[in-house]
Amino acid sequence: MIKIIMSNCLILTTLLLSTVQAAQPLIATIIGSGSPIYNDQRASASVLISNGETNILVDMGNGTQANLHKLDVPISSLSSLLFTHHHLDHNEEFVPLMIGLLMSNHDFNIMGPVNTRNFTEANLNVYQEDISYRLGRTNRSLDERKKAIHLSELKGGEQFKIGAINVSTLAVPHTIATIAYRFDYEGQSVVVTGDLTYSNTLPEFAKNADYMIIDSGGMVMSNTQPKKRKGNQNKGNQNTDNQNKAKQHIKRAHLDLNDSSLLAAQADVKHLVYTHFLKGEIDTKESLKQIRKNYQGPVIFGEDLMLVNQADKPISSNITYPVVDTGQVAFYSNNQVINEPSVDQAFFGQDAQYLINQPSYTDNHDGTIQDNVTGLQWQQDLTEKLTYQEALQKVKQFRLGGYSDWRIANIKELYSLIQFTGAVKGQKAITPFIDTNYFKQPLGDTNAGEREIDAQVWSSTEYVAKTMNNDETIFGVNFVDGRIKGYPKYHPRTHQANKMYFRFVRGNPAYGKNNFIDNGDGTVTDHATGLTWQKQDSQQEMNWQQALDYSEQLQLGGHDDWRLPNAKELQSILDYTRSPDTTNSAAIDPIFATSVIKDESGEKDYPYFWSSTTHLDGPVPESGAAYVAFGKALGKLHGTVMDVHGAGAQRSDPKTGKAMSRGPQGDMIRVYNYVRSVRGGVEQEKSTTSSHHVFTQKVKKNKTIKQGGKGPGTPNRFINRLDKNADNRVSVSEFHGNRSQFNYLDMNKDGYISEQEAPTGPLKK
Structure with missing residues (x-):
């Protein structure tokens, strides 16, 4: 009963x-x-x-x-x-x-x-x-x-x-x-x-x-008019x-x-x-x-x-996969830091000129971190090093913050945490590519014979093909050197299961899932991210500066506001269920048209694609830019060219110079890569509701956007992003940060941050 x-x-x-x-x-x-x-x-x-x-x-x-x-x-x-x-x-x-x-x-x-x-x-x-x-x-x-x-x-x-x-x-x-x-x-x-x-x-x-x-x-x-109320309106x-x-x-x-x-x-x-x-x-x-x-x-x-x-974050039934910005705010030429370029100058259109879903986290003080952009909740610390099978078992019994629905992050979820404010010098760590104010990130144990960069974090995404010597491969993100690579699941000599770190995640199960629509005008819109893409790539290779210019000059689908995508936007359209060896295609949805090339071994392959993001590494750290491999991520080992890191890897190439092979895996350095341009996703003038929307149109090209930037006629981006009650200033309750940051910005101590007091660069932690 x-x-x-x-x-x-x-x-x-x-x-x-x-x-x-x-x-x-x-x-x-x-x-x-x-x-x-x-x-x-x-x-x-x-x-x-x-x-x-x-x-x-x-x-x-x-x-x-x-x-x-x-x-x-x-x-x-x-x-x-x-x-x-x-x-x-x-x-x-x-x-x-x-x-x-x-x-x-x-x-x-x-x-x-x-x-x-x-x-x-x-x-x-x-x-x-x-x-x-x-x-x-x-x-x-x-x-x-x-x-x-x-x-x-x-x-x-x-x-x-x-x-x-x-x-x-x-x-x-x-x-x-x-x-x-x-x-x-x-x-x-x-x-x-x-x-x-x-x-x-x-x-x-x-x-x-x-x-x-x-x-x-x-x-x-x-198309309707508000109904008039009857009766006494006097309150x-x-x-x-x-x-x-x-x-x-x-x-x-x-x-x-x-x-x-x-x-x-x-x-x-x-x-x-x-x-x-x-x-x-x-x-x-x-x-x-x-x-x-x-x-x-x-x-x-x-x-x-x-x-x-x-609801004031861009996650709703329309935008289920908001791509978090790289955090990059500095500007670079081929080999040095430069002042912000204007629309008619060289190197205009790079990552730092566009504010798109800036990283925002909340420490729940229970071992978990909330990503306020993606809706994902993260384990603050990493696990101990585990084999892939050990991680699958551990996550089933994992309890943290009162939750039991944790999972191993897939490669797109994991990559959402990367920030290109990091720097590395070969095998020497300088600044991690993750926000260490919120997340714990160890270095490799040099006392145990590891390099400082040997602190990779594995995802749940297994490569559908094989790398190197027919190795089963798992994609991971290295938050010490700022790359995605495929790593052998088993040691190639001992055949013992390799061990890596893991960071478990929960929430927003739709994150990383694309929703592509062919617009019939040479463009493809991903309704999951709010971004619109060039359907056919550039069909020719070019260096980094040429790639920036190509995208800025592109006119397609009735729009002229195209740009070179940043590294995280570019990675968002990868399809990790595809590869040249298993599907005879690039690692991207077939709704896109992708150029076919002959790679360094003379075989049919697909290009690397430039991003607008500078990747700080090497003796001249400003000289490299991140690319994403939609074909095999090649290296030359013992005189043989092979897929060493898998289609879907993110590495970096010199912005200018000559092709070569270098590094422990003999990475193929191409210098000249292809382009697939993007538009949309840039925050525009704030609505008077607290509901955020991601628009698919960027500001006109005579306006440059950066955090806190004030182009001609452009309202202050900091104020627009945080001002919920539309009074053109930011109160303590609207501010995203600690009180000491607020007090630092509130110079006249009136309890508000005005447009004149708003920051013009990233806030200090």
Whole structure:
């Protein structure tokens, strides 16, 4: 029999999963942001509240399962199913979710307003044969699993815990009984209102919440005009107005923008998040005009799969694979540091001239680091050196920060951490190619006969072909010398499994997955990254300076804002499932056209491609630039030219000079490489919402962009990036950094960083 907890008074008992947990972030993810009307861009209403291993699903409209799958959230991981009310667009996928939880091995909650019990038991009766059949395959019965259901009907006013999360409820006005929920944990709070009209009690219930996720009724859509409100608009007597408002709106089903923004202002919530949108395009500018009459805080227009806590970061249903900038801010010629070149000067168009998703991290102080750009969470330290098989076993039992869903990072995830502010001199380490303010990075043990650069980190990506002497190969990133190479899985002489470091990762399972669309005009857009690419490469080789010029002069697809991609952008379009030896193709999606060359051994192969990123190495560190090998990464050993590091490697070539072979693996130095140009991804003028978007158009070429740069007519990039309330200055709460950095920049000590005080280069740690 189902365990029923009736809620006539406050529920003070702790529900399931109430074991003490270490402090974890309280995360809200919009699973579905749509309405009852079918919309292929938005699922129906659903929000996921997460804390450690506790996952609470609030509402479960059409499309919920598909979007949970996209986020790699299995049904079996859900702790509770909560209803705001029983309209179809809020409970349509309840049955498969309930059945999925019955097929799991743990207890779970089903909670909601009146009729939640009838709704649950009716569906159990209808589907009992189906459920019993499924359970029978694991030698379990439906009667046994019914005991795992903790069923509660709520009237509003209840307080209880799910896991370590404190949950409060409030009855709100709608066409049927409706419950709003507040989730609190360790000073963090999220309110989910469900559908409602104006509520006098909601402001106190939602007081000071970090995020209030609210019904988007009255939202202005494109090609429509905002509806005029009827009745008295005078807010002078607030109490009288509130009473009149409650009566006035009793027959309405949803809020309008004046009501929702007024509720947010009265509650003093830190972020106002709209969801439950009708089909069509939101007119954010006109909508904000209405909202700003009452509420001045950050406004987020919800999207499916949006991590609400990071909605001001470029990760959403559209941009699932934001490419983190290289961090390079200095400018280089062929052999030295130079001043920033203007559009008509040599070496214009290099990496440092474009600000694109600057690296941003948060130390969670529990051994984990949050990447605020990618949505990935990282192990702060490296593992001990492990064989690949040992790492596969270790990660299965790995627990850190209260999480158990860690994985070995694939090569694109791992490479997202590289920063080309690093430097190396041959085998001698100078500055690591990773932010050591957040991540621990050892050097090779020279006392054990290793080189300082022997501190490579392996990924989960195995080369589909073989390197050197038919060696099985795993791609890794060397954060000491700034390269991707393929490393033998086994020692070529002893045949013993080699050991390398690993850094485990969790979160954003879509990271690294491309979504290419052929635009039919010689360009290909990757909707996962927001970048648009030249479909056909340059079809000729050139040195680095010529490569920069080629891209800056390119006119294609009706655009003239092309540029040479930085190393991380270029690596983003690699396809590590392909190689010349296994697919008879370059390591790139066949949607692209790639030139065929004869390599140094006279065999058919595919080019290396230049990036705009200088790679600091050697006696003249400024003289080399990073390239990515879309064909074999060749070397010459014992007089034989062979694939030594694998298609998909990132190495560097001299910007000018002569071809040769050099280094321990006899790397083939080409000097003249090919080009595939890119456009888009550059941050433009900031929206007045706190939702960040990556635009596919860069600033006109008479404007140069760098961190804090001020080209002619170009607003300050630092202010644009951090100014959430659009007052043209940055407050302490908006600042991303420590207080000492803020105080250093705030020269007049007025509590704000103005455009005149904003930095013109990278902040000092």
